[in-house]
Amino acid sequence: MASTIRVRATSKDDTTEVQALIQHPMDSGFVKDAKGQIIPPHFIQQVTFEHDGKNVFVADWGTAVSKDPYVKFSFKGGKKGDDLKISWVDNKGASDTTTAKIQ
Amino acid sequence: MSLIRRKVPRLPLAAALLIAAASSVPAASSEADFKAAYAAAEAANQRAGQLRDQWTATAAALAAARKAATGGDFDKAVASSKEAEALARASILQAESEKQAWQALEIH
Amino acid sequence: MRPAIQFLSAALGLAALTLGLGDRAVAAGGSDPAADAEAFQKYFTGKFPGLKLEDFVNGPYSMNEDMHRQWVEKEEFPPYDFSLDQGKEMFSTPFKNGKGYADCFPNKGIGIRQDYPYFDQKEGKVITLELALNRCREANGEAPLSYVKDDMAALTAYMAFTSRGKPFDIKIPDDPRAFEAYQDGKRYFYTRRGQLNFSCASCHVQNPGERIRAEILAPALGILNAMPIYRSEWGGMGTISRRFVTCNIQTRGVPLDPQSDEYRDLEYYLSYVSNGLPISGPGARP
Numbered sequence: 001m002a003s004t005i006r007v008r009a010t011s012k013d014d015t016t017e018v019q020a021l022i023q024h025p026m027d028s029g030f031v032k033d034a035k036g037q038i039i040p041p042h043f044i045q046q047v048t049f050e051h052d053g054k055n056v057f058v059a060d061w062g063t064a065v066s067k068d069p070y071v072k073f074s075f076k077g078g079k080k081g082d083d084l085k086i087s088w089v090d091n092k093g094a095s096d097t098t099t100a101k102i103q
Numbered sequence: 104m105s106l107i108r109r110k111v112p113r114l115p116l117a118a119a120l121l122i123a124a125a126s127s128v129p130a131a132s133s134e135a136d137f138k139a140a141y142a143a144a145e146a147a148n149q150r151a152g153q154l155r156d157q158w159t160a161t162a163a164a165l166a167a168a169r170k171a172a173t174g175g176d177f178d179k180a181v182a183s184s185k186e187a188e189a190l191a192r193a194s195i196l197q198a199e200s201e202k203q204a205w206q207a208l209e210i211h
Numbered sequence: 212m213r214p215a216i217q218f219l220s221a222a223l224g225l226a227a228l229t230l231g232l233g234d235r236a237v238a239a240g241g242s243d244p245a246a247d248a249e250a251f252q253k254y255f256t257g258k259f260p261g262l263k264l265e266d267f268v269n270g271p272y273s274m275n276e277d278m279h280r281q282w283v284e285k286e287e288f289p290p291y292d293f294s295l296d297q298g299k300e301m302f303s304t305p306f307k308n309g310k311g312y313a314d315c316f317p318n319k320g321i322g323i324r325q326d327y328p329y330f331d332q333k334e335g336k337v338i339t340l341e342l343a344l345n346r347c348r349e350a351n352g353e354a355p356l357s358y359v360k361d362d363m364a365a366l367t368a369y370m371a372f373t374s375r376g377k378p379f380d381i382k383i384p385d386d387p388r389a390f391e392a393y394q395d396g397k398r399y400f401y402t403r404r405g406q407l408n409f410s411c412a413s414c415h416v417q418n419p420g421e422r423i424r425a426e427i428l429a430p431a432l433g434i435l436n437a438m439p440i441y442r443s444e445w446g447g448m449g450t451i452s453r454r455f456v457t458c459n460i461q462t463r464g465v466p467l468d469p470q471s472d473e474y475r476d477l478e479y480y481l482s483y484v485s486n487g488l489p490i491s492g493p494g495a496r497p
Contacts, residue, residue: 006292019288067446068290155473157465158406190406197403201410205401208412210247210254 005098009084016078016102018049018057020086021070028063044069047088051078051102078102132177140184141168147191154198161190244383244393244483251484255432258419268436268491270429274420278427281497291368291441291493294361294448298369301362306351312366315347324367324374325490328479329382330389337392337475340367341452358469359456364439364448371439371492379436379490381483396480399473400431405464411477426497433485435478437494444497451478 004023009016022044029041041063049057056075078084080102087097144165151157164187171179255267259274266273272282302320305311313319317326327340344366345355356363383389403410411431414423419430438451449457452469455477459466467473 002296006288008288021288021290021292023293066443068293070288070290072288152465155467156404159460159463159465160406162465194406197408201402201404204403205398205410208401208410208416209397210250210416 003098004096005086005088007084007086007098007100009078009100009102011078011080011082011102014076015074016051016076016084017072017074018084019070019072020049021068022047022088023068024088024090026061026063026065026067026069030063042090042092044088044090047071047086049073049075050085050087051075051082132181134172134177137168137172137177137180137184140181140188141165141172144168144184144188144191147188147195151191151194151198154195156194156198156201158190158194161187161194164190242394242397244390247397248484248486252432252487254416255419255430259430264487265489267430267433267485268488268494270434270437270494270496271420271427274427274429285495289441289493290443290495291439291448294365294439294441295368295372295493297361298365298367298372301366302369306348306353308351310351312344312347315343315350320370321373322377324371324492325377325380326382328475328482330384330386330392330479332384332386332389335388336472337396337479339451339470339475339478340370341450342470342475344370358450358452360453361448364450364453367439367450368448368493371490374490375492376489379482379486379488381479381486383483392476393480393483395473396476396478399477400480405459405462407462409462411458429496431481431484433488435481436485436488437491437496439492440494440496442496448493 005020006022007018007020009018011017024044025042026044027039027042029038031039033039043063043065044061047059047061048055056077057071057073059071061069082102083099084102085097085099087095089095144161148157148161148165151161164183168180168183168187171177171183252264256262256264259267262273269279269282272278302312313321317323324340327343328337330336331338341358341363344363345358348355356366383393400411403413414428415431415434418428421428435451438454439448440454441448445453452474455474456466456469
């Protein structure tokens, strides 16, 4: 199955800029469906970006983050060809992970 | 605190009836009244539909009328029907006048 | 007193005559679509002299500097990516009978979005891409897709993507019915409707770049070029049908059925007057 994580990481001088788009419904648990039933909460609780054995970015998400979250950040370090590992875990215990090469 | 008794004036029957008529308290609406008012509103909304310009407010008023009628509140049902009819008539007026008026907005 | 009464009766008479013409509005005489399109494009380029013609396809994002910055950022990682992938997969998956979308369209369905809608002279009606896709499905034993839901949006997203950069090339054949469809679309566009008494033009001709509540309004020029769009407000993809329906609801007008005559004619008009502007779909909007 295709990964839910799209990522692009580019390195310039000593800074790496990372952009990621994650496919996830991010249901808050406050929205009702067409029949009037609450759609149960289903959201990513934690997303982690790891480089060279260290976590460079960790986010604790909740119901305020919208569907298909997009995140962009920069970190010091990283160079072209390095691996960047991204993983997430949601409140239902599901998870996904992917590794991308820094460009 | 003691209750103060007020002396309620007793009106003669004729005067009472006169007052009632003068203040024109409407008689409670019947189901027949509702059906007539609703039919008029529906007809106007159908006409607006032919003109492809029905308003969501009209639909809401009709729904409110139906709901009130189901609950037995025919006064409210008639009031909502009349509101729906007024809205439908306004939408018809809009559609009719727009047949010409649209040209005023056209880019030339 | 007398002249006033005469005037009043004359006015009433005229009104009666107008109403007596039936439900069709009076068309503006002497209309020429090519002249319309030229005037249309001139109006918007005149209003926004800093923009190139092709910039208009970005809708609200071209209307000011802040919006433009947001667009540049969004394009780096567009939210429609997932829908586009789904659309590509849908397009390439054969029907149960073994045939595919490629069999229904010229050039196997690739790079053709800029030719839609077209006027079908055999049937005497406007055919949009969405309608053509469902007809393809039904002709091959598949159930039609809802015009306002994700699947149709994904499919049209992929087809738009294969046409990226190609200019709209809508044709009005020399056929009075085609001209009438174009005119119908134009009339619909400028006609006020709904309890809020807005026409499409009220927002997209009179107020592009201005705000309606928290939204910046898009210009009508090029407004369909980015369709279908991932709209953050919807939290997902939406088709042209979906947008027409929701716009009607927003003016407190009861929407027509998706792909009804008026909507197809409207799409025909709006696409035609944007001839020459490039397809940029699928797009993203606030």
